[in-house]
Every structure is written in C-alpha cells, then in structure tokens.
Amino acid sequence: MKLYFIVNPAAKNGRCKKVWKRLEKVLRQKHISYEVFFTEKQGDGKRIARQIIESTSETAAIIAIGGDGTVHEIANGVFPFKHGIVGYIPAGTGNDFSRGIRIPNHPRKALEHILLLLKKHCFSTYDIGQFAGPHVQEGMFVNNLGCGFDAQISRKVNRSKLKSLFNRLSLGKFVYVFYLVKELIFYKPAKVVLQIDGEKHLFERTWLVTISNHPYYGGGMKIAPSAKSDDGLFHIIVVDQISRLKILLLFVTVFWGGHTKMKEVKVFAGKHIHIHTSSLLPLHADGENIGSGSVSVYVQANALSVIREKAN
Numbered sequence: 001m002k003l004y005f006i007v008n009p010a011a012k013n014g015r016c017k018k019v020w021k022r023l024e025k026v027l028r029q030k031h032i033s034y035e036v037f038f039t040e041k042q043g044d045g046k047r048i049a050r051q052i053i054e055s056t057s058e059t060a061a062i063i064a065i066g067g068d069g070t071v072h073e074i075a076n077g078v079f080p081f082k083h084g085i086v087g088y089i090p091a092g093t094g095n096d097f098s099r100g101i102r103i104p105n106h107p108r109k110a111l112e113h114i115l116l117l118l119k120k121h122c123f124s125t126y127d128i129g130q131f132a133g134p135h136v137q138e139g140m141f142v143n144n145l146g147c148g149f150d151a152q153i154s155r156k157v158n159r160s161k162l163k164s165l166f167n168r169l170s171l172g173k174f175v176y177v178f179y180l181v182k183e184l185i186f187y188k189p190a191k192v193v194l195q196i197d198g199e200k201h202l203f204e205r206t207w208l209v210t211i212s213n214h215p216y217y218g219g220g221m222k223i224a225p226s227a228k229s230d231d232g233l234f235h236i237i238v239v240d241q242i243s244r245l246k247i248l249l250l251f252v253t254v255f256w257g258g259h260t261k262m263k264e265v266k267v268f269a270g271k272h273i274h275i276h277t278s279s280l281l282p283l284h285a286d287g288e289n290i291g292s293g294s295v296s297v298y299v300q301a302n303a304l305s306v307i308r309e310k311a312n
C-alpha cells in the first residue's frame with residue numbers, strides 16, 4: 001500500500017504548514033516512505049486526490065491534513081474509486097471529521113494513531129451523502145449538509161477576515177459563535193418543504209435544515225447526537241418557528257445535544273432527502289459553499305473506505 005499526504009498549508013490561517021513540518025520530522029524518524037502534495041487553492045485537494053487514484057491500481061492511503069474543507073475535497077477526489085482509503089489529520093479550524101471518526105484532535109497523536117491503524121490494516125467503510133440541485137455544484141459530503149441559517153454562518157465565516165484573527169488567538173471555533181450572534185439579528189426564516197423517503201413535511205418559518213452523517217458540526221457542536229456514519233441513514237435536524245432569543249439557547253445546548261429536546265427542533269432519519277425552498281437559501285457541504293436553493297441528498301452506504309477503528 002502506498003501512503004500519500006495532501007496538505008492544505010493555508011488551513012487554520014497558515015498554521016497547518018507548521019503542523020506539517022512537525023509531522024514530517026516524525027515520519028523521517030520512523031523511516032516511513034510517503035509522497036506529499038500541497039494544495040495551492042480551492043479545488044486542489046480534489047484534483048490531486050483524483051490524480052493519485054487514477055495513477056495507480058494499488059491500494060492508496062490518502063491522508064488529508066487540514067480542516068473539514070480539505071477532507072471534503074479529498075474524499076470527493078477519491079470517491080467512487082474503491083482502491084482509495086481516506087485518512088485525516090486535523091489541522092484546521094473546525095475538524096469535525098476527526099470527531100466523527102474518533103481520531104485524536106492533536107495532529108501528532110493523530111499521525112501516530114493512523115500509522116498504527118495502517119499497520120493493523122484497520123479500515124472501515126463510511127457512508128457519504130451525494131447531492132445535486134438546480135443551483136448546486138454536485139458532489140458529496142462526509143460530515144453534513146446544511147441549508148439556511150447555518151449555511152449563512154459558514155459562508156460568512158469562510159469569507160471573514162476575523163477568522164484569521166480568531167485563529168491567531170487560538171479561538172478558531174469562536175468565530176462561528178461571533179457570526180451566529182451577528183446573523184441572528186438579520187436572518188429571515190423561510191418556508192421549506194422537506195421530503196424524507198417519500199414523506200412530505202411542511203415548515204413555515206424554518207431557520208435551518210441540517211443533514212448529518214455523524215453527531216458533530218461547526219467545531220464540536222453535537223447537532224445530531226445519535227447519527228452514525230455506518231448505518232446507511234442520515235439524521236435530519238429542522239429548526240422551525242423559534243424566537244431569536246431561543247436560538248441563542250439552542251446554540252448553547254447544541255454543544256451537548258440538549259437542543260433536540262426543544263419543541264422547535266424536529267429530528268428525522270432517512271436515506272433520500274429533498275429540501276425544497278421558496279427562496280434561494282444558502283447551502284453548505286462540510287462547511288464549503290455549494291450553492292443555494294432546492295437540493296436532493298442521497299445516502300451512499302459504505303461508499304468510502306476510511307482509516308479508523310472498526311466499531312463506531
């Protein structure tokens with residue numbers, strides 16, 4: 001098996017570059033043979049992963065080093081090729097994928113863990129979500145897809161200069177909290193028709209719809225506490241008819257999953273989800289902007305091989 005690393009040096013406001021330097025030393029000390037590639041711009045992660053996978057018929061372990069945006073791109077490059085195995089070393093702002101696959105949050109510990117798992121041939125299959133829509137860039141997600149308020153927040157965070165300031169202060173995840181409070185004042189809830197495995201649900205004043213593959217979102221919030229990434233199902237969270245003040249409470253309780261007890265929060269599970277919106281609401285997949293408006297999502301069970309402990 002060949003080992004590849006794809007590093008986003010810009011992740012976490014450039015800190016990922018330093019992380020790689022430290023990991024490189026560990027790899028050298030352990031005499032591990034590997035190839036490394038660096039992304040230079042958006043889209044490179046997918047392009048490089050696809051080039052690797054198309055250049056070999058041997059099993060290729062491709063390790064993403066960066067944030068959730070990096071692993072999102074690399075997984076999109078590897079899927080649907082079965083000889084590619086995706087690994088992840090968290091070195092970005094949010095790093096929810098590492099929580100989802102239970103990889104240590106510390107990059108060096110994550111590397112040690114991955115090397116051990118590779119040695120033991122410890123991989124397991126992982127569900128992914130394919131999505132498409134009239135105003136959507138097609139693709140798949142590994143963590144979650146969101147429509148509405150949360151997508152608006154992640155769009156603002158990604159475009160924000162404050163992200164680098166917060167990262168410099170080691171307060172990366174609080175940038176989400178900052179924009180949450182800001183958007184809370186201006187966001188207009190909208191009408192949404194949700195179709196889950198053929199069953200229709202109408203919501204009049206929807207703040208957000210999140211389709212989750214595992215519990216974590218936005219830097220450790222437990223948005224879908226009982227979602228599992230190997231059960232062929234997504235958990236769908238809808239927040240509807242809620243006051244602006246109570247949204248704040250929701251985003252506090254979401255850190256331990258307590259929000260699901262609120263009457264304004266509906267939880268569903270399903271394999272094929274269609275979100276129909278009356279206006280062009282923003283959409284994100286794994287925190288990356290994918291377009292806006294209506295979207296169809298299908299679970300592809302066990303479609304991606306991931307380096308992680310077997311039991312989830």
Ligand SMILES: Nc1ncnc2c1ncn2[C@@H]1O[C@H](COP(=O)(O)OP(=O)(O)OP(=O)(O)O)[C@@H](O)[C@H]1O
Pocket residue numbers: 008009010011012013039040041042043044045066067068069070071073091092093094095096287288
């Ligand atoms: N060299 C680069 N310079 C600028 N942007 C890059 C580069 N390489 C990749 N990108 C883009 O950076 C974006 C953010 O990447 P990523 O999510 O990995 O980091 P992060 O924002 O620090 O972490 P998180 O997603 O966990 O908040 C992605 O859209 C990715 O395509």
